[in-house]
Amino acid sequence: MSDFEGLTALVTGGASGIGRATAELLAGRGARVAVLDLDPSGVDKPLLGYRADVADDTSVREAVAAAVADLGGLDVLVNNAGIGAQGTVEDNDDTEWHRVLDVNVVGMVRVARAALPHLRASAHAAVVNTCSIAATAGLPQRALYSATKGAVYSLTLAMAADHVREGIRVNCVNPGTADTPWVGRLLDAADDPAAERAALEARQPTGRLVGADEVAGAIAYLASPLSGATTGTALAVDGGMQGLRLRPVGR
Numbered sequence: 001m002s003d004f005e006g007l008t009a010l011v012t013g014g015a016s017g018i019g020r021a022t023a024e025l026l027a028g029r030g031a032r033v034a035v036l037d038l039d040p041s042g043v044d045k046p047l048l049g050y051r052a053d054v055a056d057d058t059s060v061r062e063a064v065a066a067a068v069a070d071l072g073g074l075d076v077l078v079n080n081a082g083i084g085a086q087g088t089v090e091d092n093d094d095t096e097w098h099r100v101l102d103v104n105v106v107g108m109v110r111v112a113r114a115a116l117p118h119l120r121a122s123a124h125a126a127v128v129n130t131c132s133i134a135a136t137a138g139l140p141q142r143a144l145y146s147a148t149k150g151a152v153y154s155l156t157l158a159m160a161a162d163h164v165r166e167g168i169r170v171n172c173v174n175p176g177t178a179d180t181p182w183v184g185r186l187l188d189a190a191d192d193p194a195a196e197r198a199a200l201e202a203r204q205p206t207g208r209l210v211g212a213d214e215v216a217g218a219i220a221y222l223a224s225p226l227s228g229a230t231t232g233t234a235l236a237v238d239g240g241m242q243g244l245r246l247r248p249v250g251r
């Protein structure tokens with residue numbers, strides 16, 4: 001399949017997990033791909049790696065400019081870099097709220113702002129934001145993280161409206177719990193990692209975690225010229241967690 005042949009893409013947080021799977025998939029389907037990450041040291045050819053912190057506007061502008069110069073333009077932006085936060089509204093102070101909002105929400109704004117002039121020059125411009133089921137379902141102990149992803153969902157709709165007449169499509173994916181290094185770190189920190197994994201798996205109707213490659217496939221669909229009529233949507237990749245209401249097994 002070569003729907004990305006001749007196109008260029010920038011993937012933030014592309015050195016690990018969902019971002020890495022996405023960068024590799026887009027490259028496999030013909031795109032030239034740049035990865036922007038806090039730590040791009042493990043990024044291998046054919047991917048191009050650029051160090052940047054999405055919480056720092058100067059580093060974002062410099063990395064996007066360098067990536068676009070090396071790629072020779074920009075057709076696809078995958079705004080994927082994000083960090084987690086646990087607890088209720090009582091568990092994080094203002095500093096932590098500002099830090100996580102700064103990375104997960106304003107980070108996407110900074111990268112989009114730097115990328116938009118280049119996307120406007122593309123005949124197949126697409127932005128895909130990595131949102132989360134936490135934007136649309138109330139999950140326990142995720143107040144701050146959920147607030148950031150709710151903002152990403154609204155930002156996706158607003159950006160889709162602002163840029164549709166410029167030929168730039170904007171969509172997001174809403175993954176359920178995905179089997180990435182991030183979730184691996186969460187499981188490692190749990191009192192009983194096996195029980196924690198089993199609880200996360202049981203929360204999803206499919207009975208298993210989502211694969212990073214499955215989220216990458218959804219991102220690639222939304223980024224592809226093949227989905228040229230799709231903008232302002234949130235594509236759930238959550239094992240049915242948002243939409244299904246199952247009865248207990250055996251009843």
Ligand SMILES: NC(=O)c1ccc[n+]([C@@H]2O[C@H](COP(=O)([O-])OP(=O)(O)OC[C@H]3O[C@@H](n4cnc5c(N)ncnc54)[C@H](O)[C@@H]3O)[C@@H](O)[C@H]2O)c1
Binds near residue numbers: 036132182
């Ligand atoms: N794993 C899940 O269960 C899950 C579920 C729903 C949504 N998501 C979202 O998917 C995205 C990727 O998550 P993942 O599980 O692949 O995580 P991950 O930790 O495996 O990868 C995240 C990458 O982002 C980079 N990054 C973090 N902060 C950055 C910053 N300030 N500037 C630049 N790069 C930065 C990291 O270096 C890392 O390479 C996040 O936006 C996350 O909120 C994940």
